[in-house]
């Protein structure tokens with residue numbers, strides 16, 4: 001049996017919310033349909049070989065489709081894209097309706113207006129509690145738009161003060 005915890009989930013969320021992140025949308029083309037979810041747990045992992053990672057929740061409905069596709073594209077959102085983040089953080093059936101995008105090499109959608117993108121093949125997936133740990137091998141990447149990043153801090157959106 002595990003030890004009783006000295007904190008509850010509300011405190012865990014509150015304390016961890018003090019770590020500010022950028023915001024990405026992780027996309028894939030799954031059996032002819034574009035899919036994606038908002039992800040703050042993106043990280044650069046290794047330069048040689050080029051690896052990145054993110055942590056999808058086991059409750060995510062998009063993740064099993066991305067896993068099946070075997071690839072994903074990380075779209076780094078600009079500070080003008082809060083509405084896009086909210087849309088991809090929802091469980092809406094067609095998150096791409098009315099959005100501009102094109103496909104990159106893997107077939108994954110690259111959203112219009114993002115600062116930069118990283119196109120990956122899934123290298124490894126492992127268990128991480130109520131999330132999965134997903135390692136991606138970078139196949140291509142680029143910068144597509146000048147601008148400042150969308151930030152997330154203590155449950156709210158923020159902008160970078162230059």
Ligand SMILES: Cc1cc2nc3c(=O)[nH]c(=O)nc-3n(C[C@H](O)[C@H](O)[C@H](O)COP(=O)(O)O)c2cc1C
Nearest residue numbers: 037038039040041055056057060061062089090152
């Ligand atoms: C700023 C922000 C960061 C998020 N980061 C993650 C994340 O790293 N992993 C994750 O599974 N969900 C994350 N989410 C929540 C998902 O985007 C959300 O649960 C979404 O509804 C999942 O959609 P799906 O069911 O289509 O996969 C984040 C949401 C926001 C607003």
